[in-house]
Amino acid sequence: MARKYIDNPNTCSLVHTMNIIGNKWKPIILYLLSSGSIRFGMLNTLIPTISKKVLTNQLKELENDGLLLRQSFAEIPPRVEYSLTEKAVGLLPALRMLSDWANEAYPEMKFEECRIVEKEKSAYNNILKK
Amino acid sequence: MARKYIDNPNTCSLVHTMNIIGNKWKPIILYLLSSGSIRFGMLNTLIPTISKKVLTNQLKELENDGLLLRQSFAEIPPRVEYSLTEKAVGLLPALRMLSDWANEAYPEMKFEECRIVEKEKSAYNNILKK
DNA sequence: AATAGTGGTAACTAAAAAGTAACTAATGGC
DNA sequence: GCCATTAGTTACTTTTTAGTTACCACTATT
Numbered sequence: 001m002a003r004k005y006i007d008n009p010n011t012c013s014l015v016h017t018m019n020i021i022g023n024k025w026k027p028i029i030l031y032l033l034s035s036g037s038i039r040f041g042m043l044n045t046l047i048p049t050i051s052k053k054v055l056t057n058q059l060k061e062l063e064n065d066g067l068l069l070r071q072s073f074a075e076i077p078p079r080v081e082y083s084l085t086e087k088a089v090g091l092l093p094a095l096r097m098l099s100d101w102a103n104e105a106y107p108e109m110k111f112e113e114c115r116i117v118e119k120e121k122s123a124y125n126n127i128l129k130k
Numbered sequence: 131m132a133r134k135y136i137d138n139p140n141t142c143s144l145v146h147t148m149n150i151i152g153n154k155w156k157p158i159i160l161y162l163l164s165s166g167s168i169r170f171g172m173l174n175t176l177i178p179t180i181s182k183k184v185l186t187n188q189l190k191e192l193e194n195d196g197l198l199l200r201q202s203f204a205e206i207p208p209r210v211e212y213s214l215t216e217k218a219v220g221l222l223p224a225l226r227m228l229s230d231w232a233n234e235a236y237p238e239m240k241f242e243e244c245r246i247v248e249k250e251k252s253a254y255n256n257i258l259k260k
Numbered sequence: 261a262a263t264a265g266t267g268g269t270a271a272c273t274a275a276a277a278a279g280t281a282a283c284t285a286a287t288g289g290c
Numbered sequence: 291g292c293c294a295t296t297a298g299t300t301a302c303t304t305t306t307t308a309g310t311t312a313c314c315a316c317t318a319t320t
Binding site for chain 1: 294295296297298299300
């Protein structure tokens with residue numbers, strides 16, 4: 001007999017959600033994509049501390065879980081754009097609540113270490129303008 | 131200069147939230163405790179697949195992050211009860227949204243594998259009755 | 261005198277995740 | 291002919307996380 005988690009009616013689906021997005025990078029990726037599609041290389045620039053290998057991996061997993069759409073253009077050099085699916089868009093309000101919670105619960109942090117260098121900043125602004 | 135994450139105003143606090151609760155066990159622990167305080171051994175029974183060491187560890191981290199209150203009673207055999215802090219209670223609505231999202235986004239799953247053996251079930255019911 | 265019950269800890273091993281550096285294919289431009 | 295560009299992949303190492311087993315302290319019960 002399968003012994004998994006207690007069947008508190010919501011625990012199990014919560015576990016599932018955490019399996020899908022509960023790690024270091026995925027919420028960031030989803031949040032960045034919430035303002036439109038972004039290319040692979042640009043994601044790599046926007047998240048300067050992630051390695052290509054891990055980024056590739058996270059994107060693949062998100063795609064497999066139905067949260068990302070991967071569009072590959074037959075160009076040289078190659079172009080691949082990632083965007084959110086409807087499923088992922090439905091997740092954004094919950095992610096927003098989680099970040100609001102952190103702001104409220106840890107006001108002393110102010111998350112001031114989250115500055116970025118100008119290179120990434122202007123790259124990101126270009127994304128938004130597009 | 132610190133290179134961290136893009137300063138999309140919410141990305142950073144979201145990262146912080148995920149650092150605190152974004153793993154396999156913590157959301158389960160928080161959800162179980164949402165109906166009242168529970169003893170260490172009972173948590174271990176309610177989450178049959180966690181090891182004592184990992185449970186201890188998760189509880190400590192949650193306590194350090196201000197989400198759990200640990201009450202140790204001077205009895206023999208020892209009794210230690212864990213309960214949610216206000217901070218943690220403020221997180222519950224967001225967790226609820228995450229689990230609702232999974233139910234909607236993956237209706238085909240129905241999370242039917244989440245049955246538990248009778249032993250844990252009755253233990254959990256006793257908790258709820260208390 | 262031995263055992264059960266509770267909430268752990270310590271030492272060790274195994275597995276998973278992440279990081280690093282070099283490499284690739286195809287084409288356009290110099 | 292050579293370099294740059296993009297979106298990866300491969301092989302390898304390091305770090306992090308999780309799991310296992312044995313053990314402890316203290317008392318009541320058998």
